[in-house]
Amino acid sequence: MADRGQNGERLRGEEAIIHVLAPLAQGAPGAFDLGDDCALLSPSPGTELVLKTDPVAEGVHFLAEDAPEDIAWKALAVNVSDIAAKAARPLGYLMALSFPEAPAAAWMERFAAGLQAAQESFGCRLLGGDTDRRPGPLTITITLIGEVPAGGMVRRGAARAGEAIFVSGTLGDAALGLMLRKSPDLAAQWGLSADEAAYLIGRYVRPQPRLGLATALRQHASAAMDVSDGLAKDLARMCAASGCGAHVRLADVPRSAAVAKAVACDATLATKIAAGGDDYEVLAAVPESAAAAFRSEALGGGVPVTRIGTMSACSDVVVEDTHGLPLALERTGWDHF
């Protein structure tokens, strides 16, 4: 278990914490080595900025015993995922860190290493932030600034009836990964190998934002958003924002080999594919005429996409189960309240 402060040398003072984080700002001139009160960003001509803030808290979005590297990765990835679904590329981020107690030096070093790996993978840098101490869970609030060619942001609410509904990658991996994190014995029950279990857990702790989808989305998608609270819930949001409905077949929703194996052992897990959270895949509505080009451009960016259904003119959002019956959508997906 990662020790955040109980043992070992603790970092005393905000300056000590900033010192550990400063290397993350290297190469970003407007971060001023984290030595100013604000960060400066010089937008490129012809671009617009896409902004997102999404906090993660211990006990809610990650577990206390998670590796500091993984906590850091996820805190950044969940924000980058939103930016990616808008067809933007991440430029930089601000980070507000709230600790219940002064963190151990070793924990902070590992946390910074995880951020370093994530920002190198996503192509962005730390621009500034704030660190404080207060009761309650460790909370990491990242605000991400992305860039998109002017007019290129893909909206949530611009889908139209008749358009093809696509989703990237596979769904349900992270939901099963979280179950495995909490109950490792499930792997055996589900007939999973150690590698398969590790794959699913990895999908939960290290989400991979679909940055390779930017060109395909910008060129072909009418609407897009990331899937973080479960397909059913997020699809319903896209439909509500767009003023249409959707018809999706659960059997068409892409699943990994590991999820397929688990569902074969326990059929009740199938709902996790439509209602489980933390997928961080991209949901997109694409005009029928552009569907093939979208698929091809997405693959060119290294991201497989799968058609799962069609936007409809009514307001119903129907996910048809494998028996052809509509899944009950009430209380599916994640809501904090």
Add this chain to the structure above:
Amino acid sequence: MADRGQNGERLRGEEAIIHVLAPLAQGAPGAFDLGDDCALLSPSPGTELVLKTDPVAEGVHFLAEDAPEDIAWKALAVNVSDIAAKAARPLGYLMALSFPEAPAAAWMERFAAGLQAAQESFGCRLLGGDTDRRPGPLTITITLIGEVPAGGMVRRGAARAGEAIFVSGTLGDAALGLMLRKSPDLAAQWGLSADEAAYLIGRYVRPQPRLGLATALRQHASAAMDVSDGLAKDLARMCAASGCGAHVRLADVPRSAAVAKAVACDATLATKIAAGGDDYEVLAAVPESAAAAFRSEALGGGVPVTRIGTMSACSDVVVEDTHGLPLALERTGWDHF
């Protein structure tokens, strides 16, 4: 006492909370009525963006019994204050709200009213954000996006030896205001009228960012930052970042009539002027030759400024007390750790 959730109708679901906040996004086209996953910002040609994030938490930055309007005001004001000290003007903000329990509808309405008043006063709008529920104190994390003519941001670390040190407004008001909030009986001990006590408390709960100082700072200041953790501590930060020292006379630090009265009753309060937090005034270093012009331009913007000392070539930061002796600066000012 403001009731956040114990009684009355509670808001259920993130959508219900977003509904209360949506009017704050009116007039900001890139906020999409809070109906998209990200916000869009189109920077004006020839400008740069100045970015700041600073969370406030119940029990640390405000008190549970504070009026929701005041909590909202302060959450936005502390960020706008940083932007103002950089000579930028606020454009918009993202807000992450973390509640320990679903908030009461009446509390949220009052919180939104406070934000509305603050953003109208400061000239910015809500662009987007996130709401979640987790244990721990109510936390409001605002990320502010400000705008400055390209090259116009005033840095923290560009002060030079020999420059005049200025501070806006008066210092120590908020520190005494906080003491009065906690112990109302102090007003009588300090010989303050009800109006004077209310003035000091108002300075704590409703900080007024010095946006009127932008032109003066941009035209004349070498370096600037806001004073939020106490003059001594923030001046030391400016000196460290600039590679110089400073000599300041406590007797020259501007104080309000109410603070002067309190200090006359209790001389130990004088240190609050140099070490008390929550001032949200601006500290600036100005070349000697521009000092008069800076003062005049600041007044033109409605902000009185007072010269309190001089930047020095050595690395010492000396605040001379009224007896001509250096104040002990160790552990003055606020550090969370």
